[in-house]
Amino acid sequence: MNHSTEHPLRETSLHDALHTHVLEGDIDATGPWLVGLADDALRVARRRQRLARAGAAAFVAVVAAGAVALGTPQHAHVVQPATGGTGNTGKVALLSILPVTSSTEAACTHGSGGYTVPASATHPALCVHADRARGMTDVRVASAKAGKSTITGTWQVEVTLGSTDRTRFAALTGSIAGAPAPRNGFAIVIDGKLWGNPSVASSLTGGRLEIVGAFLGDLTSATAHDLALRLDTGS
Template identity: 70%
Template sequence: MNDSTEHPQYETLLHDALHAHVQQSGGDAAGTCLAGLADGALRVARRRQRLARTGVGVAAVAVVATAWVAVADGAPFRAHTVQPAAEGGTGRAAAVSLLPVTSSKERACTPGSGGYTVHATATGPALCVRADRARGMTDVRVTSAKAEKSASDGAWQVEVTLSPADRTRFAAFTGSLAGSPAPRNEFAIVIDGKLWGRPYVASSITGGRFEIVGAYVGDLTSTTAHDLARRLDPGR
C-alpha cells in the first residue's frame, strides 16, 4: 500500500502526543488550543486519505495552513489561520466598456441620473461624466494588461492590449471621436461599472492599445495599478 492510502501515521502520533500533554498539564488554555490544532490536522489528513482512495487529485483540495506561535509560560496562546492565496488569476475578466463622453461637469452626478461620478482628489475636482453607451464599445475583450510606470512622468498606469477583432472596432471608434470639441473627443473607460479614465483622442488609434491612468493623471498607485491589471487579465 502506498503513502497516499496509508493511514495518516504522523498526524495520528502528533494528535495523541498533544492530547497526552494536555492531560499532564492539567488542561491549560495553551494545551487546549494545541489539542484543537491537532484535531484539525488529523481531520485534514483523514480527508486527504479518503480523497486519495476515490481518485481525487490532492491539488483539488483547498488546504488551510494553521500557524501558531509559542509564547512564554503564563502568556496567552495566540494562533491564526492563513488561507493560501489563489494561484493564477480569478478566472473571470472584468467587464470593460469604452464609451464616447457627451458631457463633463464639475460636480457629483445626481443619484439615478446615469452619469459616472469622479470624486474630488488632490489633483482635481469632483466631476459628473456622462457617456453614450449606444455609440460605444461594450463587452471589450482584453488580451493583456500590465501595470507600469509612465516613461514621461513616472505615474503608475495600466497598459491594455485589445483582441485582434476589437482593435478594428477601436480604430473606427477613436477615429469617430478625433477632431470633436472637448469633451466629445474623450472616451470613458468603464470597468465593472466604474469610471477608470477618460483619455482624449487626437487621431484614430490603430495599434489596439491604450493606457489607464485614472480619472486624473497620478490617481493610480502601484497597488491599484497591479490589482486592476490582474482584474483585466485574470490569466496572468
C-alpha cells in the same frame, strides 16, 4: 524520510563512543566538557527528529486543506475606482470603452446615468456622461500589464485589444477625434466604475490604451497590478 531517522542514530553512536572514550581513557579536565557537548548534540538531534515528524504531519494537513479549497467556488469581487483603494483580485469581465458626451464639475445626480469621479485634494468632483449605444461594451482584452510611465513616472496599466476590438477601437477613436472637448474623449468603464476618460487627437490604430485612473497619478503599484491581473484574460 531518511533524514529524520539517520541523524539521531548517528548522533547516538557518537555520543556513546565519546562517553566510553572519556571513561576508559586518560582524559584531562576537558573530559566532562566533551561529554556535556555530546549530550547536548544528542538532545538537539532528537528534537530535530520530533520536529521533522510534526512537520510531515502538518504538511499532510496543509495538502488536505488545499484540496478542499480547490473545490470551493471562488466569487469575483466588484472593482473599485482607482481613487478608492487597492481594488480586488477577482477577474474583470466587463470592460467598456464609451465616447464621452459631457463632463461637469459636480457629482452626478441620482438616476442621471453618469459616472461620478469623487473629489480629491487636487481635483473637484466630476460627472462624466457617455454614450453606451455608440461605444464598445463587454470588451475582453488580449493582455494587460502594469508598469510605470516612462514619461511621467506614474503607475499605469497598458491594455492590448484583440484583432476584432482593435478595429472597433480605431473606428471609435477616429469618430471622436475631431470633436470639441470633452466629446473628443472616451470613458474607460470597468464593472460600472469610471477608470479614465482620455481624449484623442486622431484614430488609435495600434489596439492599445493606457489606464492611468480618472486623473493622472491615481493608480498605485497595488491598484495597477490588481487591475492588470483581472483584465488579462489571455485571450
